[in-house]
Amino acid sequence: MATKLSISAVNELDYRDFIHKFGSVVEMTSLCAAAVCAKRPFWSFDSFVAAMCQFIDDLPEDGRAGILRSHPDLADRLESLTPESQREQTQAGITALSMDEIKQLKHYNRLYNDKFGFPFVICARLNNKDAILGGIQTRLYNNGDQELKCGIEEVKKIMLLRMKDLVECEDSKL
Amino acid sequence: MATKLSISAVNELDYRDFIHKFGSVVEMTSLCAAAVCAKRPFWSFDSFVAAMCQFIDDLPEDGRAGILRSHPDLADRLESLTPESQREQTQAGITALSMDEIKQLKHYNRLYNDKFGFPFVICARLNNKDAILGGIQTRLYNNGDQELKCGIEEVKKIMLLRMKDLVECEDSKL
Numbered sequence: 001m002a003t004k005l006s007i008s009a010v011n012e013l014d015y016r017d018f019i020h021k022f023g024s025v026v027e028m029t030s031l032c033a034a035a036v037c038a039k040r041p042f043w044s045f046d047s048f049v050a051a052m053c054q055f056i057d058d059l060p061e062d063g064r065a066g067i068l069r070s071h072p073d074l075a076d077r078l079e080s081l082t083p084e085s086q087r088e089q090t091q092a093g094i095t096a097l098s099m100d101e102i103k104q105l106k107h108y109n110r111l112y113n114d115k116f117g118f119p120f121v122i123c124a125r126l127n128n129k130d131a132i133l134g135g136i137q138t139r140l141y142n143n144g145d146q147e148l149k150c151g152i153e154e155v156k157k158i159m160l161l162r163m164k165d166l167v168e169c170e171d172s173k174l
Numbered sequence: 175m176a177t178k179l180s181i182s183a184v185n186e187l188d189y190r191d192f193i194h195k196f197g198s199v200v201e202m203t204s205l206c207a208a209a210v211c212a213k214r215p216f217w218s219f220d221s222f223v224a225a226m227c228q229f230i231d232d233l234p235e236d237g238r239a240g241i242l243r244s245h246p247d248l249a250d251r252l253e254s255l256t257p258e259s260q261r262e263q264t265q266a267g268i269t270a271l272s273m274d275e276i277k278q279l280k281h282y283n284r285l286y287n288d289k290f291g292f293p294f295v296i297c298a299r300l301n302n303k304d305a306i307l308g309g310i311q312t313r314l315y316n317n318g319d320q321e322l323k324c325g326i327e328e329v330k331k332i333m334l335l336r337m338k339d340l341v342e343c344e345d346s347k348l
Contacts, residue, residue, distance in 0.1 A: 031205050031240050031244065032240075034241070035237045036236070038239060055236065058234045063205060063233070063237075065212060066205045067205065069212075117212060118189075
């Protein structure tokens with residue numbers, strides 16, 4: 001893994017380098033980094049994270065749903081994941097699912113997609129495969145508003161961990 | 175060029191195919207398509223375009239600036255343009271600039287970037303190289319708010335032409 005940037009190094013990046021560096025912390029949605037880079041200087045890692053979360057929260061509702069729609073399906077799209085996702089999924093043991101578990105996950109994924117119109121998003125690095133298989137079944141009972149909120153909270157958890165991989169964060173309270 | 179889709183074919187696309195198909199009509203900002211796909215069915219090409227424009231207008235200001243920041247520099251980035259950009263730039267004769275004109279465009283690009291914090295965006299398919307070189311010099315006199323507005327209008331012109339390449343639009347008034 002590349003050396004982590006200090007927050008002052010983050011503040012000094014050219015905006016293109018900033019977008020390049022942080023464009024994937026929200027999957028397939030580099031607009032978050034492109035928007036937030038003008039909020040610099042950040043005084044800490046946590047204020048950088050807060051600015052990213054704020055941008056997501058300030059998006060119109062269809063923008064937040066668009067972020068979810070931009071995520072790959074956990075099961076169907078294992079082949080086409082970004083390097084970031086792939087590492088995370090492997091850590092959660094997703095690639096080590098049995099044939100039966102894959103079939104199960106695909107089944108619930110389809111139901112979830114049909115109900116909500118976006119894929120099931122969960123922070124795989126914070127959940128093992130049993131928690132993921134349980135989570136999708138539980139969350140299927142939510143309504144669309146609850147699930148949009150729930151999915152976006154997971155997007156933020158994934159984002160936080162990816163940002164911690166990229167930026168020094170010893171003083172973080174997150 | 176691939177066959178154009180009818181608006182009813184657009185309405186029937188799976189959301190992933192929709193994002194894949196229209197993710198690049200706003201350069202590097204597939205979130206626009208990802209957000210707007212749930213607004214379907216569209217009754218016409220023009221209402222599809224209107225929904226895309228509405229999403230851009232509803233973004234927080236830093237989101238609109240982020241769209242501009244996601245665009246490649248006209249001069250500096252000729253090498254790394256997306257296929258869509260490359261074709262458009264070639265049509266405007268940008269790649270046929272003389273050494274002196276390239277130097278001039280790079281110079282103004284730098285001034286523009288320094289002043290506004292985002293690159294100069296212009297619809298190359300609607301402007302020849304003299305109009306582009308003239309445009310950047312004139313627009314350098316604008317203030318940040320004017321230029322954000324002006325840049326976004328150009329983004330919409332580029333988007334409209336790209337959408338016309340992808341969707342049947344004989345009945346369009348745009």
